[in-house]
Every structure is written in structure tokens, then in C-alpha cells.
Amino acid sequence: MRVGILSTGNIAGVMAETLNGMKEAELYGVASRSIEKAQAFAGKFGASKAYGSYEELAADEQVDLVYVATPMSEHYENVNMLLNYGRNVLCEKSFALNEKQAAEMFALAKKKKLLLTEAIWVRYMPMWKTLKEVLESGAIGKPMTVTANLCYLIDQVPRLMSLELGGGALLDVGVYVMNFASLIFGDEIEKITSTAVMTDTGVDAQNSITLTYPGGEMAVLNSSLRVLSDRKGIIYGTKGYVIVENINNFESITVYDENREVKAVYKQPKQITGYEYEVLACKAAIEDGMLECPEMPHKETLEIMRQMDAVRKQWGMRYPGEE
Known part of the structure; x- marks a missing residue:
């Protein structure tokens, strides 16, 4: 399974290390908003391709799965873009800023008939x-x-x-x-x-x-x-x-x-790092034509997002753009 990584931060490095230790998946490419950062990451971890924009990775039809490791504020935009290009997605936690965003992301994945799952790694272990x-x-x-x-x-x-x-x-x-x-x-x-x-x-x-x-x-x-x-x-x-x-x-x-x-x-x-279990779950789901991983079904992600929304409401804490 050819995996692309969106972003070049610390957890992206952990995923790259994980993929390099697996026989079932490979680090195919990495994308950054800076081609220099992408090339440096690709050189360090041995990725075949480096992309100077997220859209370039999304458009590459050789990519079987994209791991999204951007800040949580970017997940909604990044994941929707990837799905619109036809990519299967493993998105880091927290999956979105709120339940509304998460529900829209899952609805698009179902419409596009693509796998979308949250990388809450303990669920897969x-x-x-x-x-x-x-x-x-x-x-x-x-x-x-x-x-x-x-x-x-x-x-x-x-x-x-x-x-x-x-x-x-x-x-x-x-x-x-x-x-x-x-x-x-x-x-x-x-x-x-x-x-x-x-x-x-x-x-x-x-x-x-x-x-x-x-x-x-x-x-x-x-x-x-x-x-x-x-x-x-x-x-x-x-x-x-x-x-x-x-x-x-x-x-x-x-x-x-x-x-x-x-x-x-x-x-x-x-274990390699512990990330390998979510990658294996995604591989199995994609091969079986599933749109979600049974280890972390969409409804579970939505439930946790709903609970966190309720908690933040008690504090009066809102992210920009939330009603």
C-alpha cells in the first residue's frame, strides 16, 4: 500500500519511521507547502516523491492512502480536498474541531465511496x-x-x-x-x-x-x-x-x-511505533471496500466530538467560525 503523508511535523516523522518498518505498506510521498521542507523530509525518510503543495499529493493517483498530520484547525479543509481528489484518508486526532465538521467530512467520504478514519491509535492496538x-x-x-x-x-x-x-x-x-x-x-x-x-x-x-x-x-x-x-x-x-x-x-x-x-x-x-496498527486496519478496510475501520467507526468519532463540544460549551470556549 502506497502511503502519502500530508505535513512534515513530528508525528509525520513517526508515521514515516513506522512505514519504513512495515512490509505491508511503504512511504510513497510527502507533501508540504514548501518544496524544500518536503524534499528534506523525503530525503531523511526515503520517500519516493516530494510535493510542494498538498494538492499535488492529492492529485497523485498512485497514492492509496493519505495520512493527515496537519494542525486540527486544518483537518476539515485538508480532508475534504483529499476526498474530492479521490484519496482514502487516515486523519490524525482530534479528527476535527467539532462534530459538525466531522459529520460533513464523513458525509463527503460516503458520497465519494472512500475510506476515512480517525488515527486514534489506541483503538487499533x-x-x-x-x-x-x-x-x-x-x-x-x-x-x-x-x-x-x-x-x-x-x-x-x-x-x-x-x-x-x-x-x-x-x-x-x-x-x-x-x-x-x-x-x-x-x-x-x-x-x-x-x-x-x-x-x-x-x-x-x-x-x-x-x-x-x-x-x-x-x-x-x-x-x-x-x-x-x-x-x-x-x-x-x-x-x-x-x-x-x-x-x-x-x-x-x-x-x-x-x-x-x-x-x-x-x-x-x-511494536514499531504503534502507528502500524492503524495503517494495517486501513489497508484491510480498503481491500474489503469498506468506508470506515471497524476499530474506529464513524459513529465513535462523532460521539467523542459531540462530548468534547458539550465540554467546551460548559467552558464557553469557541473556535473561530463556530456559532
Whole structure:
């Protein structure tokens, strides 16, 4: 599968490294708004082609899949352009700025009969399947409470402090804690309560979100651009609990019983970077003529976007152009 990368930032580099370690896919081309940047990236990672505009990559019919690694504020425009040129798309998280944009992107993909999926990598990883099996086995009884945090020292990254570029902790790292809760409890939420500390530039520096579900389950989620956290996800059940190390790329899953004694430990299998799983899922979906990946169906992306819209509404945080 020939993969093109849109943008030349850090995560684009991680995807290039991933593709170079795979036999099922290859780094075919890279596009930047600057031909010099594209050529430098292509030279560094061994891409066959370098494009001086995003449209040049979009127009290349040799490209089987395009990975979009631009800032979140650009996803709507970039993805729609790619779809109109007939390209299948794997778009980084957060998929869009809001649910409205996401719904329009998916509608166009369906109209064009093309694959479009969100690169929320934990959804595609084998460790998620392992966690699901642990919970379904009844090892901790009925899961009733989830806590999860994802915080990094990244408030010096200009795009994350910019409202115009879709900045803030929520869309960059909070999307992972929202997905973690969704993986455990689903998306039927009775109540969302949230608060945030805002920056002078109008984005959330850190936030806390509590989700309450119809069955009495609760998820308490935290994300931040200003502190370093342990990145743990903990699932508390009626007969024990599970600790997931690093909800951003599950490193281990440890199961504890009612006496707080370790019952089982599951370690992350060897990986290239972890990005390979979403690429393999896209390849399988394209070969099967599917318009979405079962690991992250369109409705899941829309649900998470809807939840994040509701959270931002409570804070009064709007991106430019939003009603």
C-alpha cells in the first residue's frame, strides 16, 4: 500500500519511521507547502516523491492512502480536498474541531465511496483487545468507576496555545481520556460535568471532566498542557480493579483482586511505533471496500466530538467560525 503523508511535523516523522518498518505498506510521498521542507523530509525518510503543495499529493493517483498530520484547525479543509481528489484518508486526532465538521467530512467520504478514519491509535492496538477480554471475563466484577489522566509539559508548543489552530489540552490530549472512558463504558452518557483553567490566549490549559452513565458508572478524566502525569487509567470494579500504564499507548495491564493482590499482568507486544496498527486496519478496510475501520467507526468519532463540544460549551470556549 502506497502511503502519502500530508505535513512534515513530528508525528509525520513517526508515521514515516513506522512505514519504513512495515512490509505491508511503504512511504510513497510527502507533501508540504514548501518544496524544500518536503524534499528534506523525503530525503531523511526515503520517500519516493516530494510535493510542494498538498494538492499535488492529492492529485497523485498512485497514492492509496493519505495520512493527515496537519494542525486540527486544518483537518476539515485538508480532508475534504483529499476526498474530492479521490484519496482514502487516515486523519490524525482530534479528527476535527467539532462534530459538525466531522459529520460533513464523513458525509463527503460516503458520497465519494472512500475510506476515512480517525488515527486514534489506541483503538487499533492489540492491547485494547486484551483489556476488553479482561473486563469481559469478569476478573474485576462489574466495572463501575474509571479514572484516567494524560498530561504533558507542552504549553510551549505554539499551536497548542492558539485558538485559531484548534489549541488547548482537550482536543490534543483530552481526546485520549475521553476515548478511554468510551472504550470501557460506551457512549450513552447521562451527565457531563466539567471545569477548565484557561490560558490568556483563550484555550484550556488543563481540565477535569466527570461523565455519569445511566447504570451508575462514573468516569473522572483529567488532561493538561502544563504538568506531567503518570498517564494511568484505572478501572474499579465490584471484585477488583485494573491499572493500565499509559493510556496513550497501553504499556501494561495489571489485574488486582478484592485483596488488592496482583492476579495477572499483560505486557505490550513488540511494536514499531504503534502507528502500524492503524495503517494495517486501513489497508484491510480498503481491500474489503469498506468506508470506515471497524476499530474506529464513524459513529465513535462523532460521539467523542459531540462530548468534547458539550465540554467546551460548559467552558464557553469557541473556535473561530463556530456559532
